[in-house]
Amino acid sequence: MGLSVRMFKKVDGFTLDVKWDTGNDLAVLFGHSGAGKSMTLQMIAGIARPDYGFISMNGKTLFDSSMSINLSPQQRSFGYVSQDPALFPHMKVRDNILYGTKGIARTEKGAMVNEVIRLLRLDGIENRLPSEISGGQKQRVALARALVRRPDALLLDEPFSALDTPIRLEMRKILHGIRREFGIPVVLITHDMDEACAMADRVIVYDRGSIGRTGRPGEIFADRAIRRTQRAVDVQDTPRDVHRILFCVN
Amino acid sequence: MNGSVLFSLRLSLQVALIATFFVIIVGVCIAYLLARKDFKGRELIDSLVTLPLVLPPTVTGYYLIILFGKSGFIGKHLFAWTGWNIMFTWYAAVLASFVVALPLMIKTARAAIESVDKNLINTSCTLGRSEVETVFKVILPLSGKGLVAGAVLSFARAMGEFGATLMLAGNIPGRTDTMPLAIYTLANSGDRSGAHIMVLIFTVISGLFLYISNRFAMRTV
Numbered sequence: 001m002g003l004s005v006r007m008f009k010k011v012d013g014f015t016l017d018v019k020w021d022t023g024n025d026l027a028v029l030f031g032h033s034g035a036g037k038s039m040t041l042q043m044i045a046g047i048a049r050p051d052y053g054f055i056s057m058n059g060k061t062l063f064d065s066s067m068s069i070n071l072s073p074q075q076r077s078f079g080y081v082s083q084d085p086a087l088f089p090h091m092k093v094r095d096n097i098l099y100g101t102k103g104i105a106r107t108e109k110g111a112m113v114n115e116v117i118r119l120l121r122l123d124g125i126e127n128r129l130p131s132e133i134s135g136g137q138k139q140r141v142a143l144a145r146a147l148v149r150r151p152d153a154l155l156l157d158e159p160f161s162a163l164d165t166p167i168r169l170e171m172r173k174i175l176h177g178i179r180r181e182f183g184i185p186v187v188l189i190t191h192d193m194d195e196a197c198a199m200a201d202r203v204i205v206y207d208r209g210s211i212g213r214t215g216r217p218g219e220i221f222a223d224r225a226i227r228r229t230q231r232a233v234d235v236q237d238t239p240r241d242v243h244r245i246l247f248c249v250n
Numbered sequence: 251m252n253g254s255v256l257f258s259l260r261l262s263l264q265v266a267l268i269a270t271f272f273v274i275i276v277g278v279c280i281a282y283l284l285a286r287k288d289f290k291g292r293e294l295i296d297s298l299v300t301l302p303l304v305l306p307p308t309v310t311g312y313y314l315i316i317l318f319g320k321s322g323f324i325g326k327h328l329f330a331w332t333g334w335n336i337m338f339t340w341y342a343a344v345l346a347s348f349v350v351a352l353p354l355m356i357k358t359a360r361a362a363i364e365s366v367d368k369n370l371i372n373t374s375c376t377l378g379r380s381e382v383e384t385v386f387k388v389i390l391p392l393s394g395k396g397l398v399a400g401a402v403l404s405f406a407r408a409m410g411e412f413g414a415t416l417m418l419a420g421n422i423p424g425r426t427d428t429m430p431l432a433i434y435t436l437a438n439s440g441d442r443s444g445a446h447i448m449v450l451i452f453t454v455i456s457g458l459f460l461y462i463s464n465r466f467a468m469r470t471v
Contacts, residue, residue: 047372073375080376086369090391099387102378149378 007053026186031206045080046073079146082157085138087130094126100145116144136167153185258432266408269347277355285363303353311417342419347408355400362396399466406459
């Protein structure tokens with residue numbers, strides 16, 4: 001059970017060739033910009049298509065090039081949130097969340113929306129337009145909207161990277177809360193080793209379109225090669241980073 | 251105002267309103283396909299439907315005669331089937347206005363639809379919403395101002411249509427003489443006072459629509 005991914009895609013001189021599986025845990029896709037992490041998530045969500053490969057969720061085949069199976073994004077049950085919260089600007093916060101309730105019985109919609117509003121701490125801003133709320137609130141609304149129809153898994157493409165540190169820390173707590181409450185697998189893309197250490201059950205390292213290593217955060221971030229990868233994403237190998245690595249290992 | 255002025259005013263409004271109604275429906279559908287679908291011959295179709303914008307209206311009118319005349323490609327089948335021909339009826343004025351106004355709607359609507367953030371459209375799909383729901387709940391509301399601006403421009407163009415209407419509907423007093431045609435007749439016959447009134451009414455209406463269109467276009471930006 002869980003998410004199973006094997007995919008190959010060539011685009012503009014870049015080749016993505018990856019294979020990984022994850023169970024009911026929080027998997028972090030970690031690596032350089034342009035390593036193919038976002039493309040992977042888009043292909044899992046169904047908004048991009050691999051040249052060939054296989055994707056399944058809880059035993060259900062979503063994409064299989066050998067069988068010509070390619071379910072549309074509507075037929076896949078993922079909550080997908082990217083760095084851009086992509087809130088519908090003409091809808092109030094509550095209507096944005098309600099938009100995610102497709103397929104839920106009319107009588108249950110209100111209760112489910114109220115539940116995610118409580119969980120994501122959105123009380124009091126339900127009737128505001130996206131232009132009237134802060135960046136952190138927008139990401140919480142995007143998460144609420146992705147969660148409201150109880151997806152099979154959450155796909156998060158650097159959802160917190162544009163937020164200030166205190167808000168990012170708060171978002172991590174909220175994500176832990178979501179994991180507790182919903183018990184669904186989460187695939188999170190991040191450049192931030194601190195975030196990967198704090199959040200991941202499992203780290204999948206992307207390196208120029210292929211998988212470098214996979215393992216627990218402690219195993220991954222103790223490796224010197226990965227530390228070089230981390231330096232390349234502009235975090236210098238300062239004593240603080242070494243401390244983080246030691247924290248992970250321990 | 252005498253009866254013929256009122257008739258021409260009423261006919262022009264009637265023709266322009268009906269033509270604009272069809273221009274909106276057909277124009278938005280074609281604009282959506284051109285903006286969102288990747289298919290072979292897309293730019294060729296775009297060029298074909300934009301052609302009436304650059305062709306002299308008389309040339310467009312001539313093509314319409316070839317298509318819809320009694321012995322035209324479509325017209326002869328229509329005549330054989332119903333015994334009716336569109337030539338020299340006010341329906342012909344609607345058809346002519348529709349064809350010349352359509353490119354304005356398509357151009358404006360395509361730009362408005364293309365300006366909708368693709369992330370929003372992808373998000374709508376990942377939230378389980380079908381393409382039709384995404385069109386009506388996300389794409390059209392967010393491109394609405396551009397669509398209104400296109401519709402207003404199309405209406406103004408349909409009101410002012412002269413050349414193609416003259417070729418297809420003729421200039422029959424009391425039947426097909428829309429305001430531009432009536433103004434032409436009055437000016438030719440030396441009836442300056444009648445022409446003055448019509449020109450004034452026409453200028454006010456066209457100016458008003460252009461102003462409304464600009465307001466919407468500005469808000470879209």
